[in-house]
Amino acid sequence: MRFAIQPTPVAPPPGDSVEPECATNPDLFLHPLLDAPPARSKVTKAVWTEYRDLLRQARDACASCPLFVECLYAAVARVDVAGFVGCTTPRERKQIRSELGVSVVPEDLDAAAGVRGDRRPIDHEAVLAMRAAHPDESLEELASRLECSLSTVKRHLRRARREAAGEVEADRPTPKDPELPTVDDVLDTFDAVVETDRD
Numbered sequence: 001m002r003f004a005i006q007p008t009p010v011a012p013p014p015g016d017s018v019e020p021e022c023a024t025n026p027d028l029f030l031h032p033l034l035d036a037p038p039a040r041s042k043v044t045k046a047v048w049t050e051y052r053d054l055l056r057q058a059r060d061a062c063a064s065c066p067l068f069v070e071c072l073y074a075a076v077a078r079v080d081v082a083g084f085v086g087c088t089t090p091r092e093r094k095q096i097r098s099e100l101g102v103s104v105v106p107e108d109l110d111a112a113a114g115v116r117g118d119r120r121p122i123d124h125e126a127v128l129a130m131r132a133a134h135p136d137e138s139l140e141e142l143a144s145r146l147e148c149s150l151s152t153v154k155r156h157l158r159r160a161r162r163e164a165a166g167e168v169e170a171d172r173p174t175p176k177d178p179e180l181p182t183v184d185d186v187l188d189t190f191d192a193v194v195e196t197d198r199d
Helices: 045-063 068-078 090-100 109-113 124-133 139-146 150-164 183-193
Strands: none
Touching: 045 068, 068 090, 068 183, 090 183, 124 139, 124 150, 139 150
16 A cells, blocks of 8 residues: 655644643653553453553543644654554554554664664673662663663563563564655544554
């Protein structure tokens, strides 16, 4: 399926101050349960209830945000980001992309920030060993100890969770086509995928 390239949704005019909830309430949007949503069959009822409550709060905040459409579109069609973004979980964005025939390159914040320069790649086992040695430390503290970025630590811990769950590490997708879906296409598919999962 081919799509016509559409302009990126328009941001609010320069004088209009917009503070999205994700910026003013990072504890909600960076909560580990939203960063890596659990499988219902693998967690207790209490954990599942907590996850659904956090998901409802985050969805309500995103849905009322004036930047929602721009955020959702960018997270689906332009860059593969981690965690809860644009009112969607990573699984939901993957499903939306699949239905639209869209493929994007996963985020590489280390390269974008230019932090790889002289630094050696961080060994996967080193990240896991550091987490095991310091289980009560924040991910930011672990990144500091390893002298790497927070996104690197998160990426390795997500990989470990996938491996523990028996999931196979898939090849990284590459863009199929430089053309992108329209904003309406993304919103329609969002409705079909996400809105059916509302409480």
